[in-house]
Amino acid sequence: MDVFWFIPTHGDSRYLGTTQGARAADFDYFRQIAQAADSLGYEGVLLPTGRSCEDAWVVASSLISSTKRLKFLVAVRPGLSSPALSARMAATFDRLSGGRLLINVVTGGDPVELAGDGVFNDHETRYEVTDEFLHIWRRLLEASHTGGTIDFEGRHLQSRGGKILYPPVQAGHPPLWFGGSSPAAHAIAADHIDTYLTWGEAPAEVERKIADIRRRAADKGRRIRFGIRLHVIVRETEEEAWADADRLISKLDDETIERAQASFAKMDSEGQRRMAALHGGRRDKLQIYPHLWAGVGLVRGGAGTALVGNPEQVAGLMKEYAALGIDTFILSGYPHLEESYRFAELVFPLLPRAQRAGATGPLSGPFGEVVGTSYLPRAAQG
16 A cells, blocks of 8 residues: 655635644745655655646655655646657656656646646547557657657647657656546546545545546556545544534634535536535535544645544545555645654555555654663553
């Protein structure tokens, strides 16, 4: 089981939807979170993308020298940049980081934001562009290892004599990750993607997605890995966890929720529609499955559900997803620095994870404050 954390480049706080309890989202803070994730033994971090975020490539690049083993899951945006430019950026980042790049393919699901970026394609056309983009992007990087060139003639994109002079460190190309709930998205996953990501729906819904994509990929002679994107609120007791879940949205007023839900309703993303349908903007419909809570999605776009409970309950639900075929969990929590430590300390020991080479881990010791200037602290007794 691989566990990733998250760099909150669109802000962080102790409460959603308010400036109260908020903290500056700046380089020093991003570096603190990245270094914590690196030293605690998380496999990597996801950096979000979109106009509400600092640029993912710039932030990730700035964190290379501050980390040692951490991988960076960074977005490419078909339609916003050319496949050749994106391929060169990927090769350079992979070389400078020593092979620590993963690629998150983001087609985009907000027509208002896309129009502001100069993209006016409808939903189906965006996935056609994504398909052609990935054909060119993959072939360019694969050919870079031998010095070859490529030609591609598509309906939307073309490349004639395309070439990448400096190949990535990783064989072929950095692994491609991708999420999407529509049939068009599932087709892209089957054709191109190494790891398919789903947002945190109830296990039965996740199982249906996995089955469809696995079947589509098998028809193409391919096998795909699966991951899930979730928030987490884990505390030593279940009562504390649910109290903190309630506290996270305690400053939210109804007007803020209505504005957020109205904004999400303008999107043509099937995944966002499914997230919003989990609760319908209602505070009394937030627990959608045992220990799975949709409160974050009242005002946050994208992933809107959280694992909530004590360590055994959170680990238990993760193992339930793992039994369906999920092997990677991309998590986040509020505030992100503190929650990265809390999750690692409370839940890592309960998960089937290989100790990452070189990682100290939260329980590697010696740790804790020396007692009376002379004695190491005792191990916890139950």
